[in-house]
Amino acid sequence: MKNWRTCVAVVFFWSTIPLSSVPAFANGSLIAAAASIRPALEELSARYNQVTGQSVRLVFGSSGTLANQIANGAPYALFLSANTAYVQWLVDLGFTQGVPVTYASGVLALYSRPGLLGQTENPLLALGYALKGGTIKRLVIANPEYAPYGSAARAALEHAGTWVQAKQVLLVGANAGQAVQYALEGDVDVAFVPMPLARLAELQKTGHLQALPSEAFPNVELDQQMVLLPGADQKTREFFAYLQSIDSREIFSRHGLDDPALTNPNLQQ
Numbered sequence: 392m393k394n395w396r397t398c399v400a401v402v403f404f405w406s407t408i409p410l411s412s413v414p415a416f417a418n419g420s421l422i423a424a425a426a427s428i429r430p431a432l433e434e435l436s437a438r439y440n441q442v443t444g445q446s447v448r449l450v451f452g453s454s455g456t457l458a459n460q461i462a463n464g465a466p467y468a469l470f471l472s473a474n475t476a477y478v479q480w481l482v483d484l485g486f487t488q489g490v491p492v493t494y495a496s497g498v499l500a501l502y503s504r505p506g507l508l509g510q511t512e513n514p515l516l517a518l519g520y521a522l523k524g525g526t527i528k529r530l531v532i533a534n535p536e537y538a539p540y541g542s543a544a545r546a547a548l549e550h551a552g553t554w555v556q557a558k559q560v561l562l563v564g565a566n567a568g569q570a571v572q573y574a575l576e577g578d579v580d581v582a583f584v585p586m587p588l589a590r591l592a593e594l595q596k597t598g599h600l601q602a603l604p605s606e607a608f609p610n611v612e613l614d615q616q617m618v619l620l621p622g623a624d625q626k627t628r629e630f631f632a633y634l635q636s637i638d639s640r641e642i643f644s645r646h647g648l649d650d651p652a653l654t655n656p657n658l659q660q
Contacts, residue, residue: 419446420627421466423457425473425615426568427497427540427585431646432471438642439633447630453566455537461486461620468627471617471634473497473567473585474539478616487618494634495648497613498586499543502574504598507581514601515551518581522556529579531562533570539613540567544583546608574598586647614651 424432429451436447450457450467458477461467462484470487471494472478478491501514507526508517521527533541541563548554562578564570567585574582575592584594586602594600605613619631633639640650 419448420468420624420630421448421450421622422469422471422627422630423450423452423461423465423467424471425454425457425539426451426566427473427538427588428471428495428615428643428646428648429568430587430591431643431648434646435634435639435642436630438638439630443629443633445626445630447627451568453534453537453541454539455534456566466622467620468623469617469619469631471615472539473615474542474612475614475616476539478618481618481620486620488621488623489619491616491618492631492635493614493616493651494639495615495643496651497540497543497615498647498649499540499547499603499608499613500584500586500589500600500647501603502582502584502589502594502598502600504577504580508599510599515547515553515603515607519551519553519556521581522553522560527560527580529562530557530560530581530583531564531570531573531579532583533564533567535563538564538566539611540583540585541570543608543611543613546611547583547603550607550609590647615648 432449436449440446454472454474454477457470458481461470461481481487482491508514508521511517532544535541535545545554548557562573564573567588570582571584571588571592573579574584574594589600617634619628644650
């Protein structure tokens with residue numbers, strides 16, 4: 392668990408420092424990625440380094456924060472978002488090059504402390520009863536204004552008719568990583584978190600963890616896209632191609648992300 396807390400601290404550090412302070416002399420392309428895919432992308436970058444000898448520098452944060460940094464001139468070469476909207480926004484502004492690629496479909500999970508909601512096929516219904524009964528004192532989601540998983544969590548609560556009650560006990564994390572950290576440290580009763588980060592933190596060992604179907608948060612998509620940015624060089628394009636390989640898809644899947652070709656066969660890759 393110590394390694395997890397260290398990594399979360401790194402996520403917060405990178406997402407808040409001025410981009411002018413990123414060392415220009417460091418080796419490897421600068422990659423901006425959603426905090427929710429940190430465990431998968433770190434494994435992928437390590438594997439890529441073993442195979443090719445090439446390194447990349449990874450910067451994690453909420454997708455919205457990173458997209459705003461890119462629009463304001465941040466020197467990233469590749470952007471991996473937790474949704475398609477922020478990528479399309481940058482495309483429309485002219486801050487990208489080439490065609491975006493859908494690399495995974497995100498999975499939103501509901502975490503609850505032991506015995507709170509019980510084993511149920513409808514955890515959102517059980518959550519509604521618990522909120523009305525006053526047994527939930529603190530519930531955390533990532534910031535829905537900047538984090539796609541936070542937006543999906545809010546949509547799930549609204550669809551279940553429990554958003555008004557949830558707001559009374561709501562804690563908003565800066566990004567998905569902070570939401571997981573609150574759950575890991577026992578500061579909340581319930582957390583809406585990305586499955587990859589939840590698995591990394593082993594939340595299933597400290598409470599109940601259940602994946603939510605996409606139907607639980609209608610009108611919010613968690614198809615995740617990546618796109619090259621104007622600063623991309625040939626080495627960045629090679630890493631971009633590697634992230635589309637079968638090997639990469641297997642790693643994304645092992646970390647709790649769905650293969651978009653399986654969840655939505657009509658989706659343009």
